[in-house]
Amino acid sequence: MNRRLLTDADFQEALEREKKIRVFQDNAIIDMSSSIVRFDDDTVVTQSGVGDLMYHRRSECEFFELRRRS
Numbered sequence: 001m002n003r004r005l006l007t008d009a010d011f012q013e014a015l016e017r018e019k020k021i022r023v024f025q026d027n028a029i030i031d032m033s034s035s036i037v038r039f040d041d042d043t044v045v046t047q048s049g050v051g052d053l054m055y056h057r058r059s060e061c062e063f064f065e066l067r068r069r070s
Helices: 008-016
Strands: 002-005 020-025 028-039 043-049 052-057 062-066
Touching: 002 008, 008 028, 008 062, 020 043, 020 052, 028 052
Parallel strands: none
Antiparallel strands: 002 062, 020 028, 020 062, 028 043, 043 052
């Protein structure tokens, strides 16, 4: 189950709870099962492993938190 991240509050919650996210650009997955390291109005930085940082433009991508069904 996925929850779309839109607001700063959504991104902050995912960062604080160390939730895994998926990132889509042009209807393709470009980053999967990463954690948010930091974000601002323009960029979201994710990390999937040691030293494996990716920078995503908020205006060009869609972000989804991965959630398990209850």
